[in-house]
Amino acid sequence: MSKIILTGDRPTGRLHVGHYVGSLKRRVELQNSGEYDKTFIMIADAQALTDNIENPEKIRQNIIEVALDYLSCGLDPAKSTLFIQSQISELCELTFYYMDLVTVARLQRNPTVKAEIQMRNFEASIPVGFFTYPISQAADITAFKATTVPVGEDQLPMIEQTREIVRKFNAVYSEVLVEPEALIPENAVCMRLPGTDGKAKMSKSLGNCIYLADTADDVKKKIMSMYTDPEHLQVSDPGHIEGNTVFTYLDAFCLEEHFERYLPEYANLDELKEHYKRGGLGDVKVKKFLNHVMQEELEPIRNRRKEFEKDIPEIYNILKKGSDTARQTAAQTLAEVKEAMKINYFDDAELIRNQTIRYGE
Numbered sequence: 001m002s003k004i005i006l007t008g009d010r011p012t013g014r015l016h017v018g019h020y021v022g023s024l025k026r027r028v029e030l031q032n033s034g035e036y037d038k039t040f041i042m043i044a045d046a047q048a049l050t051d052n053i054e055n056p057e058k059i060r061q062n063i064i065e066v067a068l069d070y071l072s073c074g075l076d077p078a079k080s081t082l083f084i085q086s087q088i089s090e091l092c093e094l095t096f097y098y099m100d101l102v103t104v105a106r107l108q109r110n111p112t113v114k115a116e117i118q119m120r121n122f123e124a125s126i127p128v129g130f131f132t133y134p135i136s137q138a139a140d141i142t143a144f145k146a147t148t149v150p151v152g153e154d155q156l157p158m159i160e161q162t163r164e165i166v167r168k169f170n171a172v173y174s175e176v177l178v179e180p181e182a183l184i185p186e187n188a189v190c191m192r193l194p195g196t197d198g199k200a201k202m203s204k205s206l207g208n209c210i211y212l213a214d215t216a217d218d219v220k221k222k223i224m225s226m227y228t229d230p231e232h233l234q235v236s237d238p239g240h241i242e243g244n245t246v247f248t249y250l251d252a253f254c255l256e257e258h259f260e261r262y263l264p265e266y267a268n269l270d271e272l273k274e275h276y277k278r279g280g281l282g283d284v285k286v287k288k289f290l291n292h293v294m295q296e297e298l299e300p301i302r303n304r305r306k307e308f309e310k311d312i313p314e315i316y317n318i319l320k321k322g323s324d325t326a327r328q329t330a331a332q333t334l335a336e337v338k339e340a341m342k343i344n345y346f347d348d349a350e351l352i353r354n355q356t357i358r359y360g361e
């Protein structure tokens with residue numbers, strides 16, 4: 001069986017370093033590994049609209065931002081199909097049919113949907129489209145017969161829901177759909193990188209994100225004002241590592257080779273942490289080190305972004321071509337689904353020629 005990747009992001013803002021360590025970096029590695037037959041990367045605008053009905057312009061503007069972030073991280077249109085969800089109408093058709101395979105109770109139990117409903121204070125006023133987006137996500141994944149879905153941990157309930165839909169479809173109709181597997185980050189800190197203020201989640205409204213498109217100066221400013229250990233007032237004081245954002249970011253970004261280049265007095269992160277815990281190591285020194293580490297990772301991304309920004313029509317062209325390719329694959333799966341569901345009347349010569357009419361039944 002071929003190995004196929006599908007994943008995507010909602011275009012509600014520029015992508016930040018949490019997206020990067022949580023999924024983007026891994027996707028580029030998978031794309032370049034040569035182990036996958038196809039890679040599909042989707043900008044999930046239709047899903048973003050399910051809770052942004054009043055903000056169509058925001059979604060529209062962020063399509064290009066997300067595409068630029070993708071390309072500058074190294075997703076390569078020669079190796080991966082980059083496309084826009086709303087342009088593949090087959091996904092809506094699949095969603096409609098899958099709706100018959102899922103109960104309201106099952107959707108209500110989906111932990112991600114539950115948490116999001118709470119976060120948005122939707123309660124009784126949940127749009128049906130939002131409530132059912134796990135079904136549409138199952139359509140996204142199965143339309144491409146994806147075997148592997150690289151995502152953050154928060155998306156696991158979506159993959160589980162998809163697997164249930166696949167099993168049900170294949171049992172009721174016939175073995176058309178493929179059960180996908182989620183691929184989550186190996187490094188636990190990468191699953192949920194906190195904001196620069198130490199809050200659990202990076203979010204635009206909290207102003208605590210480092211964006212991939214930030215200038216070198218902005219990145220430095222954000223790092224130098226990062227939340228550390230509020231009890232570590234003087235350099236000589238012993239410090240805490242847990243909940244100390246600077247060390248969490250080092251856990252996510254730093255390699256041993258960074259010490260040779262930027263902080264040769266220490267062999268590795270464990271030594272640095274030990275010194276901080278003992279006392280005698282100041283926040284500024286650790287922050288400067290983190291700044292070197294992150295700039296090294298982000299600079300090539302930022303430079304590639306500047307190049308891609310010079311030709312925006314070409315980015316739209318890449319997305320259009322990708323959407324055309326994606327549509328062909330989705331149409332093929334939809335045809336198989338309709339055949340399995342016996343709603344392919346006009347393709348069925350046997351039915352048309354030999355239809356028997358039953359009287360008196």
Ligand code: TRP
Pocket residue numbers: 006007008009010044047137140141149151155
């Ligand atoms: N739900 C994902 C997010 O919020 C985006 C998404 C939509 C997705 N369809 C998908 C991810 C299919 C993986 C596979 O980021």
